[in-house]
């Protein structure tokens with residue numbers, strides 16, 4: 497029996513969904529505001545949340561990420577009476593399982609729920625089996641986003657297709673590539689790293705494909721190429737966007753046929769390798785610009801993993817800091833160090849544009865500054881980071897400027913949302929009345945509201961036709 501939470505302010509809708517869930521033999525709970533819904537989702541163990549978009553205390557899509565981050569990580573089905581393509585796209589991009597309009601028959605809604613439950617059951621079963629068995633290979637973090645990536649690592653490791661890992665610099669692309677290799681059937685073979693950004697253009701072909709003795713000046717001995725070294729293992733093309741166009745063509749052929757000819761050789765060689773590539777560049781844009789081959793991209797991206805930046809998973813910072821400080825202390829022969837609470841707080845407030853690599857470098861600098869002192873304080877952190885955080889705490893943003901990281905006297909997020917939402921709703925209603933010249937029928941049509949709902953909102957905000 498599954499547990500379903502219905503968040504909808506419309507009494508009759510809530511009640512018919514509740515009966516639908518009960519008839520399916522599941523447990524149902526309901527909430528009529530977003531606040532109540534989020535509270536219930538946070539304390540319950542729901543499998544699916546049916547979430548209305550247009551609610552009295554805000555837009556349901558705004559709390560979608562909060563619901564997905566609750567411990568049970570439920571699937572969310574968005575239900576709305578005012579469907580529009582943009583919010584449908586936003587819902588799906590934000591990870592909603594499905595998006596349905598209120599006019600949909602109960603029979604069809606039942607089917608959506610059955611599918612969502614089936615999907616969830618299979619996801620939990622496969623995640624349990626695959627991620628538990630996964631060797632993490634030093635990957636630290638338990639945020640929802642990292643666990644989703646580990647799930648993909650487990651899936652990729654079980655197969656043999658080419659994998660492309662994308663993500664900002666320092667997000668752990670090489671670490672994840674190694675994890676795929678060491679969890680795959682090729683784990684006993686070589687993991688050969690090719691840093692495409694560091695390959696000199698004149699030597700790239702000979703390094704990849706190898707060469708015979710005397711093929712060019714300086715080729716005093718025959719040399720095995722990196723592709724051959726990866727035979728039986730994995731070839732990791734880091735910064736693959738930097739591969740020159742001429743080499744892209746030759747490499748495409750290697751991928752298609754797993755055969756290549758070393759420079760100066762008459763004979764073709766065979767290499768059975770699994771390709772993993774990584775980039776922080778927008779390869780689709782490079783294809784549009786003509787600097788990357790679309791047929792190669794298509795082959796490289798048979799399976800894709802996108803790693804999240806550290807600022808989107810601050811909950812991992814503490815564990816990452818512990819892991820890397822312990823490793824660094826061991827390397828330098830220090831006794832391990834404790835963290836003052838303010839130290840962790842400061843780390844969590846920084847936005848880490850260089851991601852985990854920047855965090856690791858910063859911890860190394862903090863250790864050098866603390867030397868034999870047993871506890872790390874913010875004072876051990878580099879000055880530039882402390883200055884940035886101190887400035888952000890006191891600076892008022894310029895009108896229209898990007899939001900800053902502020903640390904003092906903020907209201908509760910829910911209260912802030914409610915205030916902003918109420919102001920925006922009031923403004924919208926005034927604009928609606930002026931635009932329509934107080935024609936309430938036309939206003940209902942534009943806003944997608946019933947007349948009674950429009951009256952209720954006008955009276956709630958004290959907006960009167962002029």
Ligand SMILES: Nc1ncnc2c1ncn2[C@@H]1O[C@H](COP(=O)(O)OP(=O)(O)OP(=O)(O)O)[C@@H](O)[C@H]1O
Nearest residue numbers: 634635636637665666667668669670671852853856
């Ligand atoms: N999830 C993680 N857990 C532990 N350490 C991590 C994690 N992600 C990254 N790191 C550490 O951060 C540093 C950078 O990682 P890595 O080289 O894999 O990043 P990258 O995305 O390949 O970077 P670039 O794009 O600059 O090549 C390494 O020291 C790595 O050990």
